[in-house]
Amino acid sequence: MSELEAAFIGPRHPQSTKPMKRGRPLFRAGFRTRAEFLQAVAERRARGYTVSHLAKVFGVAWWTAHRAVVDSEALLPDTEKTL
DSSP, rough: OOOHHHOOOSSOSSSOSOOOOOOSOOOOGSSSSSSHHHHHHHHHHHHTTTTTHHHHHHTTHHHHHHHHHHHHHHSSSSOOOOO
């Protein structure tokens, strides 16, 4: 066996030592689905959170929080909507 072949025997060094992403990333703010995110937004909105505060809590842009509030209100039955 030549010296070149002997150098390649044994376990290989990993190509990268950096942490790698594994699997599908979660939805925004750590939720698996948008439905879970909208449910959490609806719960906090019912407690009186503002859109700006929701954006800060979930770590999303203001517009994303606003859109989630609008979408979550559209999913609620008419009896639960408050003005």
